[in-house]
Amino acid sequence: MDVFSAMENRRSARAYLDKPVSRADVEDILHHAAMAPSAINLQPWEYVIVYGKEKDRLVRRLQKAHAERKISCGPGTAIPLPETFKNRSRRASKAMQPGVAELGLEFNQFVEQGSCSFYGAPIAIIVTLDRLFPKIRYLDVGLGVAYLLLAAQAKGLATCPIGLITAYAEEIADVLAISENKEIILGVALGYADPQSPINQFKTERENLDAIRVWYE
Numbered sequence: 001m002d003v004f005s006a007m008e009n010r011r012s013a014r015a016y017l018d019k020p021v022s023r024a025d026v027e028d029i030l031h032h033a034a035m036a037p038s039a040i041n042l043q044p045w046e047y048v049i050v051y052g053k054e055k056d057r058l059v060r061r062l063q064k065a066h067a068e069r070k071i072s073c074g075p076g077t078a079i080p081l082p083e084t085f086k087n088r089s090r091r092a093s094k095a096m097q098p099g100v101a102e103l104g105l106e107f108n109q110f111v112e113q114g115s116c117s118f119y120g121a122p123i124a125i126i127v128t129l130d131r132l133f134p135k136i137r138y139l140d141v142g143l144g145v146a147y148l149l150l151a152a153q154a155k156g157l158a159t160c161p162i163g164l165i166t167a168y169a170e171e172i173a174d175v176l177a178i179s180e181n182k183e184i185i186l187g188v189a190l191g192y193a194d195p196q197s198p199i200n201q202f203k204t205e206r207e208n209l210d211a212i213r214v215w216y217e
């Protein structure tokens with residue numbers, strides 16, 4: 001698969017087949033994620049791969065934390081977002097809505113509980129950054145994650161980045177014995193997408209380039 005097809009075809013999957021992913025495939029995906037560029041080649045990203053009984057234990061703990069604290073999805077900004085961004089977010093939710101309705105679920109409940117269970121994917125990846133780094137190093141980790149998502153796509157695997165779980169970082173660190181020196185930045189669900197699930201039937205749209213670029217000459 002060429003890189004453009006991987007970019008065009010990748011989408012976040014929110015229902016997975018009960019089909020294991022081989023350790024060799026995960027290692028190959030991480031090998032390619034590690035090819036991402038980083039400032040002065042610091043390679044600050046770190047990945048904790050969780051599967052099998054450990055993943056079940058992690059999911060149980062996240063679901064318990066969510067049942068107690070019910071933190072919902074949001075942009076995480078102190079002030080409300082301008083309309084342009086709100087509209088993009090609304091359109092993404094609207095695209096998902098029919099699939100969620102077909103599953104007979106309420107939207108927020110589906111996304112929150114689904115995120116906390118990595119949407120049933122066989123592999124949960126926890127992405128961390130050592131706290132010694134300044135926040136600008138999130139950029140490097142983001143590039144690493146982008147490579148990871150595309151490498152998974154190239155291997156016929158599906159992913160969903162999951163930011164919501166960072167609200168329960170303390171619980172995650174506790175279950176997986178992640179050092180307090182590491183900041184938990186993102187979760188990623190990894191597995192084979194369920195092609196039949198109504199929730200995997202949509203593709204989010206993107207803004208026209210006019211909205212995001214300017215040329216000077």
Ligand SMILES: Cc1cc2nc3c(=O)[nH]c(=O)nc-3n(C[C@H](O)[C@H](O)[C@H](O)COP(=O)(O)O)c2cc1C
Pocket residue numbers: 010011012013014073092111115160161162163164165186203204
């Ligand atoms: C940093 C980040 C955090 C995200 N967090 C969540 C999440 O918590 N739950 C979820 O269902 N999707 C999450 N997503 C997936 C986005 O909703 C998705 O990427 C976006 O709607 C675009 O759709 P696409 O990935 O199918 O192209 C996240 C994506 C990113 C990049």
